[in-house]
Amino acid sequence: MRNMPSWWGKSSSKEAKKKSGSKESFIDSLHRKFKFSSESRVNGRSGGSRRPCSDAISEKGSRSPLESRSPSPSKQVARTQSFAERSISQPLPLPGQHPAHVGRTDSGFSISPKPRSDKCSKPLLFLPLPRPRCIGGRSNRADFDDGDMNTGSVSSDTSVDSEDPADSGLRSPQAIDYESGTRTAAGSPSSVMLKDQSFTVAPVISREAKKPANISFINQISPSSPKRRPLSSHVPNLQVPYQGAFWSAPDSSMSSPSRSPIRAFGTEQAVNSAFWAPKTYTDVTIAGSGHGSSPGSGHNSGHNSMGGDMSGQLFWQQSKGSPEYSPVPSPRLTSPGPGSRIHSGAVTPIHPRAGGALNDSQTSWPDDGKQQSHRLPLPPVTISNASPFSHSNSAATSPSVPRSPGRAENPASPGSRWKKGKLLGRGTFGHVYVGFNSESGEMCAMKEVTLFSDDAKSKESAKQLTQEITLLSRLRHPNIVQYYGSESVGDKLYIYLEYVSGGSIYKLLQDYGQFGELAIRSYTQQILSGLAYLHAKNTVHRDIKGANILVDPNGRVKLADFGMAKHITGQSCPLSFKGSPYWMAPEVIKNSSGANLAVDIWSLGCTVLEMATTKPPWSQYEGVAAMFKIGNSKELPAIPDHLLDDGKDFIRQCLQRNPLHRPTAAQLLEHPFVKYAAPLARPILGPEPSDSPAGVANGVKALGIGQSRNFSNLDSDRLAIHSSRVSKTHHHTSDLHIPRNISCPVSPIGSPLLHSRSPPHLNGRMSPSPISSPRTTSGSSTPLTGGSGAIPFIHLKQSINLQEGFGGISNPSNGLYGNGPSYHDSSPDMFRGKQPGSPIFSELMPSENDVLAKQFVRPAHTEQYNGQSVLADRVSRQLLKDHVKMNRLDLSPKSPLTGRTNGV
């Protein structure tokens, strides 16, 4: 979800290409100016792309085949999100040629990071700024890419085995809560192992059990390969250079024209670039995650993240003259219509069985100006009951699965029971689809990356995916997207994740505008909770921003996109230049070492501002100028006046330039801005206790109150107000359900997630899929569990937790919706005096209560499904208990069926 604003949006690559003529000359002048010979760099890159200069400096992300396709109008917009104007995407340049060999072995997914012989010939792009260290010259492998290239997967300091310090001794209580039981099952992600310079990611399951299953990234380059080839089974030894392209992927982040330095580089950048010139980024990697994703998907956002050297950063910036730089959001970005963003339908249109159903979101794209198809493996003929990941276990061929006209025949993952559904979004390295398991009825998010033997982007994709797998497989928290498993199918690599249907915060901001304070507080609290958990495991996310935070229809927030995350082993380690510039902490920009975890706190502060204004701080500046502001000035970004004092204070706490001065995530959870945030998350409805009173009791449950936090008087007061308003406003049978469904993500009225135009909400809310109900996703029963090579759901504990939450029974220890550490009054000094009753806090209450109270009068139609369920439950119980016939049921406000107000 490194989705970027247009100034480094991927689509700009197309514009860059379109204007290649003039830009070429400009590049040439830049080359002369900086005394760089792009030609020599390109030529000197052994095993790297031999692309023309213009390609070599372009963004990796835009080299995505998908982006190269001639997109639909929506897609064009989708890839040019920004806080400014956007332009229509132009065709991307041809994919680079990266002959390499990727080998598969039975062990899964591996990288053999042999040093490249040409390690010093890595292209340095066009600025003498953060010159990437010659990786091959490092004596310590931990220096490679800041050790984060594979985040615990490759670098020596990030082992994923049981010796992981985060696993052994650094866990917070939360971590322990959410981690138990995660490493036991065979084939679980915990089996990811690192040994010296090679590692195996066990969760990546090869469907070709008897064939080499590992994808080995070694320093063998096949320069003769002129074209990209699918990483298919008939290519037994595809080897990918691990440094030039895979480890560092110099051309991955810089080669894509969408972030083409040439395109984005303007006079201002050139001037500003002097700021970077003297910097030496010893740990800088060129492996930029050129993150961009397609807003056209509907769920992804348009902010770029970057991982790489500063030279790339400089060139990323979009000049105001660029057609992609516009302060006016694209109509498509503001369009609430799902059609322009979500490309439903099937999967691979090029599949011979696809019946010709074309889907522009799929795996076909123009290459060299021609449509190049990459066929998915044919689904097997038979279906077994084995693991959903097993090669023969394809539901696609099941005769019991009717094929709707709108669904292509080919599932994304023929080897599994997961059928690839609509496109959720595009990332830098692949696509994310809804996955549906026809057998179990479960849904997931399938992140798909096509691996090519000779494509640097594929290598970078594999690296990042591996990194995500490694990290995510160790995480379990309600505010972190849950990892389910992964597998390789043919030339595709899939990661199965918890499906969060609400989209990202960025997307919500684009669609619905800035959030209200109540929503900001709730979301911030949940983000913090996830961060506190993550940081307790000594892991830094490094790309916290709205685009990487997903929201479910119930207002539950999930941190996502761990492609840049890094496990920190030491007290402090060099900070690689990764992240999204506008959310990037000063110490990252300045390449100073410090408390690494604090970079997430800075980014959180930026995200709070983003939620409050729809834009990150310093968004009025172009990229380089913004980075200059962030890195060098003493200024604080403008904090909107409409935020209350504690909100402003929270932001200021986060945006302290000295990382050591920033509170930790755990400390910030005690900040009044979030500590007393209204729990918006809706609990999953479950069987109601037989004698449980309705009314306020249900309201309490629905609010999630009491599940993980102790109630203050404030909470009681709040509930009293709720109760009062409920009793006054519920006069219709249509409101019967309201007491149990009063919470919502943002606001009950006009809530983005409840808005009728919000298909994610509708999908999630209306879907009867068991995936939305943890009751159906217990670990052992899931089709993801067991079987050969299967990766079990590792959210078993989560499922248990959720079950504990059924019926809203309070469990202060489960942390289910309380999100994080226990709430105790151990506020740091900075928060003293801001407790309930303090002027600041009291100041907030009226508006908050008003909003909360409105939740009780939300129109019934917004909760039709749940409301009906609740009513049905109550009716059933009532019938059994009182032997009352349905036609005699009293549905008046005073009826026990409509809710009591006499306490819990």
Ligand SMILES: Nc1ncnc2c1ncn2[C@@H]1O[C@H](COP(=O)(O)OP(=O)(O)OP(=O)(O)O)[C@@H](O)[C@H]1O
């Ligand atoms: N678990 C999920 N549930 C729902 N949607 C998701 C999920 N994960 C990702 N998406 C959607 O897919 C889009 C792309 O996902 P993501 O950013 O993780 O891919 P990526 O390849 O990691 O991108 P990048 O690395 O460039 O940021 C997101 O913007 C989001 O809209």
